Amino acid sequence: MENIKDYVEENKERFINELIELLKIPSVSADSAYAHDVISTAEAVKFSLEKAGCDFVELCETPGYPIVYAEKIIDKNLPTVLVYGHYDVQPADPIDLWTSPPFEPVIKTTDIHPEGAIFARGACDDKGQMYMHVKAFEYMIATNTLPCNVKFMIEGEEEVGSKSLSWFVERNHEKLANDVILISDTGMISNTQPSITTGLRGLSYVEVEVTGPNRDLHSGLYGGAVANPINILTKMIASLHDENNHITIPGFYDKVEELSDAERAEMAKAPFSLENYKKALDIDDVYGEKDYVTNERNSIRPTLDVNGIWGGYTGEGAKTVIASKAYAKISMRLVPNQDWEEITALFKKHFESIAPKSVKVVVKPHHGGQGYVTPIDSVGYRAANKAYTETFGVPAIPVRSGGSIPIVALFEKELKSKTILMGFGLDSDAIHSPNEHFGVFNYLKGIETIPLFYKYFTEMNK
Amino acid sequence: MENIKDYVEENKERFINELIELLKIPSVSADSAYAHDVISTAEAVKFSLEKAGCDFVELCETPGYPIVYAEKIIDKNLPTVLVYGHYDVQPADPIDLWTSPPFEPVIKTTDIHPEGAIFARGACDDKGQMYMHVKAFEYMIATNTLPCNVKFMIEGEEEVGSKSLSWFVERNHEKLANDVILISDTGMISNTQPSITTGLRGLSYVEVEVTGPNRDLHSGLYGGAVANPINILTKMIASLHDENNHITIPGFYDKVEELSDAERAEMAKAPFSLENYKKALDIDDVYGEKDYVTNERNSIRPTLDVNGIWGGYTGEGAKTVIASKAYAKISMRLVPNQDWEEITALFKKHFESIAPKSVKVVVKPHHGGQGYVTPIDSVGYRAANKAYTETFGVPAIPVRSGGSIPIVALFEKELKSKTILMGFGLDSDAIHSPNEHFGVFNYLKGIETIPLFYKYFTEMNK
Numbered sequence: 001m002e003n004i005k006d007y008v009e010e011n012k013e014r015f016i017n018e019l020i021e022l023l024k025i026p027s028v029s030a031d032s033a034y035a036h037d038v039i040s041t042a043e044a045v046k047f048s049l050e051k052a053g054c055d056f057v058e059l060c061e062t063p064g065y066p067i068v069y070a071e072k073i074i075d076k077n078l079p080t081v082l083v084y085g086h087y088d089v090q091p092a093d094p095i096d097l098w099t100s101p102p103f104e105p106v107i108k109t110t111d112i113h114p115e116g117a118i119f120a121r122g123a124c125d126d127k128g129q130m131y132m133h134v135k136a137f138e139y140m141i142a143t144n145t146l147p148c149n150v151k152f153m154i155e156g157e158e159e160v161g162s163k164s165l166s167w168f169v170e171r172n173h174e175k176l177a178n179d180v181i182l183i184s185d186t187g188m189i190s191n192t193q194p195s196i197t198t199g200l201r202g203l204s205y206v207e208v209e210v211t212g213p214n215r216d217l218h219s220g221l222y223g224g225a226v227a228n229p230i231n232i233l234t235k236m237i238a239s240l241h242d243e244n245n246h247i248t249i250p251g252f253y254d255k256v257e258e259l260s261d262a263e264r265a266e267m268a269k270a271p272f273s274l275e276n277y278k279k280a281l282d283i284d285d286v287y288g289e290k291d292y293v294t295n296e297r298n299s300i301r302p303t304l305d306v307n308g309i310w311g312g313y314t315g316e317g318a319k320t321v322i323a324s325k326a327y328a329k330i331s332m333r334l335v336p337n338q339d340w341e342e343i344t345a346l347f348k349k350h351f352e353s354i355a356p357k358s359v360k361v362v363v364k365p366h367h368g369g370q371g372y373v374t375p376i377d378s379v380g381y382r383a384a385n386k387a388y389t390e391t392f393g394v395p396a397i398p399v400r401s402g403g404s405i406p407i408v409a410l411f412e413k414e415l416k417s418k419t420i421l422m423g424f425g426l427d428s429d430a431i432h433s434p435n436e437h438f439g440v441f442n443y444l445k446g447i448e449t450i451p452l453f454y455k456y457f458t459e460m461n462k
Numbered sequence: 463m464e465n466i467k468d469y470v471e472e473n474k475e476r477f478i479n480e481l482i483e484l485l486k487i488p489s490v491s492a493d494s495a496y497a498h499d500v501i502s503t504a505e506a507v508k509f510s511l512e513k514a515g516c517d518f519v520e521l522c523e524t525p526g527y528p529i530v531y532a533e534k535i536i537d538k539n540l541p542t543v544l545v546y547g548h549y550d551v552q553p554a555d556p557i558d559l560w561t562s563p564p565f566e567p568v569i570k571t572t573d574i575h576p577e578g579a580i581f582a583r584g585a586c587d588d589k590g591q592m593y594m595h596v597k598a599f600e601y602m603i604a605t606n607t608l609p610c611n612v613k614f615m616i617e618g619e620e621e622v623g624s625k626s627l628s629w630f631v632e633r634n635h636e637k638l639a640n641d642v643i644l645i646s647d648t649g650m651i652s653n654t655q656p657s658i659t660t661g662l663r664g665l666s667y668v669e670v671e672v673t674g675p676n677r678d679l680h681s682g683l684y685g686g687a688v689a690n691p692i693n694i695l696t697k698m699i700a701s702l703h704d705e706n707n708h709i710t711i712p713g714f715y716d717k718v719e720e721l722s723d724a725e726r727a728e729m730a731k732a733p734f735s736l737e738n739y740k741k742a743l744d745i746d747d748v749y750g751e752k753d754y755v756t757n758e759r760n761s762i763r764p765t766l767d768v769n770g771i772w773g774g775y776t777g778e779g780a781k782t783v784i785a786s787k788a789y790a791k792i793s794m795r796l797v798p799n800q801d802w803e804e805i806t807a808l809f810k811k812h813f814e815s816i817a818p819k820s821v822k823v824v825v826k827p828h829h830g831g832q833g834y835v836t837p838i839d840s841v842g843y844r845a846a847n848k849a850y851t852e853t854f855g856v857p858a859i860p861v862r863s864g865g866s867i868p869i870v871a872l873f874e875k876e877l878k879s880k881t882i883l884m885g886f887g888l889d890s891d892a893i894h895s896p897n898e899h900f901g902v903f904n905y906l907k908g909i910e911t912i913p914l915f916y917k918y919f920t921e922m923n924k
Contacts, residue, residue, distance in 0.1 A: 029779075030780060031778050031779065090781060091775065091781055097677070097678075097786075159780075159781075161780070201682060203782070205782070213744065214744035214745075215743075215892065215896060216556070216895040216896060218893055218894040219767045219769060219793055219795065220663060220795055220864045220866050221863070222760055223767045224767075224864070225750050225757075226743060226750075227745070228767045228768060230769075230770075231699065231768050234768065235703075238693075238699075238700035238701070241697075281679075283675055283676075284820065285818070286689075286820060287687075287694075288688075294687045295687075297686040297687040298683060298685060298686050298687035301686055303686030305681045305685045305690045305693065306690060306692040306696065307692075307784070308692075308773065308776045308783075308785070309772065309776070310776040311771050313555070313769055313770040313791060314772040314791075315553060316492060317493065318492060318621075318623065318667045318669075318829065319492060319553055319769055319770070319894070320665070321552075324559075327776075329776075331681055331780070331782055333686065357746050358748065359745075367780065401682070402685060402687075403680065403682030403683055427683060430677060431680055432678065432782065432783050433679060433680070434678060435677070
């Protein structure tokens with residue numbers, strides 16, 4: 001059988017060019033202006049799976065964007081791996097901060113990526129990491145080395161809450177039946193130190209609207225006499241954290257699991273340089289919850305961040321106006337055991353309760369998802385770790401991620417199977433930011449590592 | 463001599479149509495996209511003054527938009543009235559709240575304006591009120607009843623701080639020499655109760671920028687670990703008012719004049735219904751500084767209002783991002799004796815001092831102006847009061863306005879003359895808001911009243 005290293009070496013130009021073509025389609029699920037491009041991307045993914053050798057591929061209609069489903073069943077008695085990924089991407093704005101257009105992929109070298117990185121929205125999250133699985137599958141088919149059954153489920157609404165995916169999964173238990181779910185939509189510590197994400201934070205995302213007077217007012221004639229919705233909104237948001245940066249919403253921490261000193265000591269072993277962290281972000285100091293360190297604040301602790309705020313005159317020059325309305329988008333990252341719907345309700349109740357009588361407040365829940373923790377002694381985890389160890393030369397470290405993949409908890413509930421998060425991205429890849437990129441090394445290393453997971457997972461199941 | 467009432471009656475259609483033509487030009491000084499329209503408006507005003515009978519008219523170049531200067535000198539020994547007004551307007555946004563396009567004037571009747579009101583940006587502030595003076599002058603020339611000399615100075619940057627006007631006034635003391643300055647850029651209590659504005663608030667307008675990380679970040683990977691500039695900005699702004707809605711900037715109130723109980727009792731006599739006030743704005747409660755009533759909060763007390771705020775993702779849907787930067791436009795209304803430049807410096811010093819080490823803050827002063835109080839025993843005030851009394855049947859009430867006309871204080875300093883604020887607008891005219899309008903009654907009543915001011919001012923000066 002041909003060696004995967006050689007196969008990647010021979011085909012890497014094509015692998016990169018195929019990904020670049022996929023990245024050119026602006027599949028922004030949050031903005032309906034891109035609806036047509038999101039669909040085109042789904043069709044492109046479907047085509048790539050057919051070409052790679054799946055014997056059944058379809059675009060499954062949903063209440064929202066279609067889900068690409070594909071499968072290759074070689075023997076009902078062999079284990080089945082379900083690969084999940086998403087073909088939609090985050091909005092690209094602020095556009096003007098991109099050094100090259102977000103949907104015109106280019107390869108540039110960086111300090112961390114001397115072999116070059118592909119710069120484009122979605123390069124890492126998640127088109128690049130999802131496409132590694134398509135190419136790894138292509139290899140196993142081409143060399144007749146696929147050791148088990150495989151199913152692909154690639155969705156188009158991950159960046160907006162995966163509503164349609166839940167709808168789809170609930171209705172297709174049989175079709176999606178599997179022994180393990182494999183996802184590459186997370187990161188690893190560095191290109192010399194692989195890691196496997198064992199915990200994810202949940203999410204509650206809301207939008208708030210504060211209304212003062214029924215029309216914009218002249219700030220001279222009315223200033224000081226009526227509630228300014230922007231001033232009120234800032235007061236309300238500011239009050240959501242106390243002086244220790246604890247969140248003040250009653251009941252918010254009730255179900256938060258407190259880690260033991262031993263567990264915290266274990267976490268503290270992961271390589272981390274506060275100086276490099278601050279330098280990379282160009283900040284003089286970090287900022288967060290009292291009594292916790294940076295690596296705890298962004299992984300095992302819940303948070304509340306304003307993701308967007310707007311109101312009044314934001315154009316050029318000056319306008320002396322008191323706006324009628326002010327708005328904010330606010331998201332809370334949750335830890336395992338915090339129920340996102342319960343937290344959303346607590347936020348709504350509290351936020352409405354702190355509004356002064358002089359304004360009207362509306363809280364609109366956007367979407368959310370549960371947190372998740374996976375054991376490190378499962379067959380899937382051990383197979384993944386063995387694969388990483390072989391391609392990187394060192395075993396992977398288990399880490400808790402601060403991010404959310406809302407559907408991981410859903411999979412466990414609906415499909416009763418564990419998810420393995422084999423991420424190949426880096427924190428510095430700027431996902432959700434201008435100049436998102438994915439290292440060529442990481443992309444090819446992923447393609448090289450994934451078939452080994454199939455191999456060991458199948459062997460360990462014998 | 464033909465009676466002014468008859469003259470207005472005969473020419474009112476033309477008066478209204480001429481104003482409508484002027485209102486069609488979007489002379490938004492705050493937005494450079496309208497630069498060409500601002501210039502066209504200056505030329506239209508120049509033309510109207512020539513046509514009305516000035517014997518010298520010119521567009522005076524400045525570092526910014528031109529100032530329209532015109533004069534009619536009939537006798538060096540007679541007093542000279544300097545009329546000031548502005549031809550620029552506020553931005554029209556939010557456009558979607560206008561019931562008819564802001565620059566396509568239409569006449570509609572309202573409860574307060576049964577004879578109809580002209581709806582357009584600038585209808586009242588200040589094209590409509592400025593143009594009353596052009597038409598009143600036309601009448602005096604046409605009927606050969608101009609009793610004194612008159613000079614016009616109409617600027618194009620009032621809505622953005624009148625920078626070029628200060629530059630112009632400082633350089634043209636001789637040219638602008640006058641015995642009284644007459645301005646219609648304020649309001650009156652109602653169409654049955656005229657009033658003369660005797661006090662104006664000063665203004666300090668700043669823009670603030672808070673920078674956290676050097677790029678937008680994924681709120682899952684970084685949330686809770688780095689300072690979110692939007693959360694920080696809300697905390698900083700919220701801290702600018704204490705629980706009694708006093709402004710917390712050290713030294714802010716040092717020079718604020720406290721009115722005597724007698725003066726406050728006098729103010730309280732002005733007709734005012736809190737119920738109607740709340741009903742008109744559709745608010746359940748007013749909001750402001752403890753121990754002061756609404757009519758004091760918006761006139762004799764200084765204020766701090768956010769006029770605009772923005773940062774992060776403000777588009778459709780959800781984006782889980784921590785923005786790199788957050789911004790706000792903040793203005794402070796000042797009372798007489800508070801120096802706007804000193805207050806701006808105090809704000810800057812304080813705002814920078816409350817920023818946590820984890821963010822960088824920039825405070826950019828926009829513009830400002832001093833407050834002003836005028837005596838009610840001056841010849842100008844008495845002449846204006848007599849004119850109002852004759853056309854409205856009741857004497858005018860002196861009132862303090864919360865608005866700012868930054869250049870009034872400048873005029874007194876540079877030209878050593880008093881300003882009379884003969885306003886004919888109403889608070890309900892929605893200046894600076896969508897659906898700004900100016901009553902046809904008010905427009906024509908102004909044209910009718912102004913010549914009487916010239917008459918009595920000249921007589922009282924004999």
